[in-house]
Amino acid sequence: MRALKEVSFDLHAGEVHALLGENGAGKSTLIKVITGAHQPDGGRITVGGVEVSQLTPARARALGIACIYQQPALFPDLSVAENIALRLEKTSAWQRVRWAEIARRARELLQRIGAEIDPATEVRELSMPEQQLVEIACALGAGARIVIMDEPTASLTQKEQHLLFAVVRELRAQGVGVIYISHRLEEIFALADRVTVLRDGESVGTNPVAAINEASLIRMMVGREVSAIYPPAESAPGEVVLALCGVGCAAGGVRDVSLEVRAGEIMGLAGLVGAGRTELARILFGITPADSGEIILHGRRVAVASPRIAVAAGIAYVPEDRRRHGVILEMPIAANMTMAIHPRLFPGAWLRFGAERALALDYIRELAVKTFGPEAPGGSLSGGNQQKVALARWLATQPKLLILDEPTQGVDVGAKGEIHKIIRRLAKDGLAVLMISSDLPEVLGMSDRIAVMRGGTIAAMLPGHSDAHTVMAAALGQPGKAAA
Amino acid sequence: MGKYFRELSVAAALVLLLVVLAGIAPAFFELQPLLSRLTAQTPALIVAVGMTLVIICRQIDISVGSQFGVCAVVAGLLAAAGLPLSVVLLASMAAGAAMGALNGWLVAGLGLPSIVVTLATMVTWQEALRLFQQGKFINLPAGVQWFGLAQQRGQLTLIATAVVLLTCAAWAMKNLAAGRHVYAVGTDAEAARLAGINPRGITLGVFILLGALAGLAATLNIVQSPQVDPKAGGGLELKAIAAAVVGGVAVNGGRGNLWGVFVGLLLLATINPALTYLHVEAYWEKAIQGLVILLAVVADGIRSRKGGAK
Amino acid sequence: MSQPAPFFKTLLARPEAVLLFVLVAELVFFSAVGRNFNTADNFANIVRHSAEIGLLALVMMPIILTGGIDLSVGSLLGLCAVLFGVFTHEWHIATPLAAALTLVVGAAAGGLNGGLITGLRLPPLIVTLGTFSLFRGLAEAITKGTMTYKDFSPAFLALGHERALGLPYQGWLFIAIAVAISVLVHRTTFGRSFQAIGFSPEGARYAGLPVQRRIATTYVLAGFVAALAALVFTARLRQARADAGSGYELQAITAVVLGGTSIFGGVGTVGGTVLGVACVAVLTTGLKLIPAIALQGIGSELGSLLTGALLIFALAGGVLAKSLAARRARRQSLAKPQPQPIT
CATH class of the missing domain: 3.40.50.300 (P-loop containing nucleotide triphosphate hydrolases)
Structure with missing residues (x-):
């Protein structure tokens, strides 16, 4: 079985493109292809008009593709500033850590996304959404042109969601292309410019958000009738x-x-x-x-x-x-x-x-x-x-x-x-x-x-x-x- | 405050103990005995610095006492042969680094658990030394003790050396990329690898460094007396680990502060003479040391469970 | 049922077989070279000198099987020996009762380890490092570092010196405990859970096994047998001292790891541990009987040195063999026969 079948997907600079689909529709496979974790068996990937072959995670990063996962992979014992520094540069072992500069850059990046986090805090002290914001700051610092967010609001409170939305809009305003994966339709309507629905590894269609409504989105996600054959029910429920x-x-x-x-x-x-x-x-x-x-x-x-x-x-x-x-x-x-x-x-x-x-x-x-x-x-x-x-x-x-x-x-x-x-x-x-x-x-x-x-x-x-x-x-x- | 709560509470315990001593036994603070007691702790402090790095890196080395013994005999024999102290020091540190490298290779290279690896090397070096030296002391030439200085100046030199080393190590752990990498590897080796750090190299490095520091400590130990005792390293590993644990270094890696270890070592080192001055029998030293270790890990355990529930 | 494999290959794949071969080689070698090696007296001597470490190794085995470790057993042996002396000499308790009381204290001390490890989920290494220091320290405090208890009743001393059917009493005790532990590990649900916990603590929990209770059991058992070993030690040396059993924990762990129990947990047999104990015992005793070594009086150092080196080689060899086997398995996996449903 193939997880993805000839999907076409495009993302403009300064756009939030939502990706929607049931569990197992092929969203994560598509993301893995874009971040270089999986090699596609066919098709082409172009970034900024240049065709990329043999995409690896390292090359994807160099091209400015960054992915924010639900569970951030940060060092909990180190400070926010340090985490950002470790992500952004390969320092040689005997180089001095320039704390002031690291803190300044961290503050600058966090400010750019409107996050109020003290760069000196240890990451373990942060809430999950705050850690996500640090991840986003890392992505920005690395000069990301494409930011992928995989269900970023899954564990967020209402207030934290609004903060995140503001960050996403800020990214868009700065010309970053955002691929936004979410199950929450209201988020998609509030945030996205376009939406692509995936089903069974195929793209069902890409539409501007302004042109569709929730009912049509649900119809696109579900699509076909139950096709597989299941054994018939034979029991009558008891006590x-x-x-x-x-x-x-x-x-x-x-x-x-x-x-x-x-x-x-x-x-x-x-x-x-x-x-x-x-x-x-x-x-x-x-x-x-x-x-x-x-x-x-x-x-x-x-x-x-x-x-x-x-x-x-x-x-x-x-x-x-x-x-x-x-x-x-x-x-x-x-x-x-x-x-x-x-x-x-x-x-x-x-x-x-x-x-x-x-x-x-x-x-x-x-x-x-x-x-x-x-x-x-x-x-x-x-x-x-x-x-x-x-x-x-x-x-x-x-x-x-x-x-x-x-x-x-x-x-x-x-x-x-x-x-x-x-x-x-x-x-x-x-x-x-x-x-x-x-x-x-x-x-x-x-x-x-x-x-x-x-x-x-x-x-x-x-x-x-x-x-x-x-x-x-x-x-x-x-x-x-x-x-x- | 919050960040250094653990270190500060150990410091508070030390200050409390010292205040009690000042009230009850002012003799504790007489200069010469105090100086001698501090000097006696310098080898342990130097080893504890290396041990702290190993523990922060999420490993442990219980062979360091044996390494110390081997280095002491190497240094003693070379010094007895009349070589200058600088050569003696280098040779002793090289011997320690080589033994540390073996541990590091078995742990980082082959992926074996450090506890069993260092258990095996501990026995091996200790018995090799016993076989070689048969427990005989080595007599040192006259110029070696206190570097040929007067006793008090020699003691001050030793204390100064250890404190300078501690300060440099603490500075490096905070301000050098390599130091930060040790923390990163101890926190999450896989994430560290993804961030472009070489966890195996770092692990190998801390073991080699601990070995070299054991060599340094052994050399600084032999200048304190006219003879070299080949059994001098016995129990040193426990002392160093205890200082680290009491000083707030997390046994599962990633957290710890060398100044905390310094205070932890001072606290542990004060307990025994304090017992004598407070007329408690000194035989309780080991039991109290064990109790302090248990208290420290239990406190950390309860704290982390509370933190985890949040 | 399983894939057919050449007889010798499967035999050599088991660490027990390798150990048996090493043991036989040791026996042949020392019979040829050692003086008075092949005598009943020497055999009894070997048993006497290795029974205590053997007992500790037997109870260390289940602990390592669950993925834990206990560094405190040697210290606990010392504490129990001293307490036994206190019970008989200062409290004037009858020897059998004093012995029973000592066993209870040992089990309780093991319970302290187990309680801290399972109750607060602390790492066994550091907890038992703490009690390693605490138990030895208590023994020293009680005896003020120097005092030894002597003059135990002859009936008690027989435990350390008499023989039955040619085997010293402590040899029978070792066999009894070995059989008991072997049954526990290989024939009961306890052993099954130890193994499951060693492979995957989470998996064992999801199977509804009482993970924490089982782990605690292994430490209590270790405490109990450490106390038993203390009695044997006291009877053998005719005195109870605070330094009894120093370093025994290392030798016990060595015997267990040499005996093929994986330090990562899950894999191991009690038979392998017994062979591991025997190999180390014969090696250390045999060396002392080689004239050239006996003359220099370096038998015990050489024995311990070889034991340590052997442990390093066993560890490194195990890992290297495993990675070689994995490489070979990858090559062969293409030609692997497909399993068929059993009908």
């Missing part, structure tokens, strides 16, 4: 397994979440990156425990303070980051599959290798894991098969509630279909499933009901047969306008 009442966690940015998941039901959890879906899953699994609200499982209130309590209560969580959290790559498949059921499978802490092997073989067969055997290390498997191992680990706990976080991300098409069938079968057997997914067709095709999150809370609760427009509109915060 309520999980009920959340006003659950929140300040550290995770989740607030006031209320929802119910029934036995035999697949509840899709849709939303954009940063909407708080994974954070909600981490609350339910006790990794960042809730600090408000109630989690009720089978009618009983549970205080999920740690993953152990969650497991004991019958909650299972197949995490998003398979390689770091889902599977221990160095350990055998069998050990990975039994890791969450030590107390039950191994009474008295005594390992029973026969039972472990039998259980692993059962799941290898049941889930059709392609492997040399239960002794093979988890890291020897392909992504889809690793995901099946992670799934087996949690099915072995015989949970009441299964939380799946991006269950088919980075999985090839064949394994994806198999995983979908497994999820369906589990629901049919009476399991309550909460499925987080950024793959909109997957959410629409698999879910009995869809909860849409936005800004850390549930923005809409939709029936499973909703259309993509409605879900996308709710995720973008434009519920009324989707119908137009």
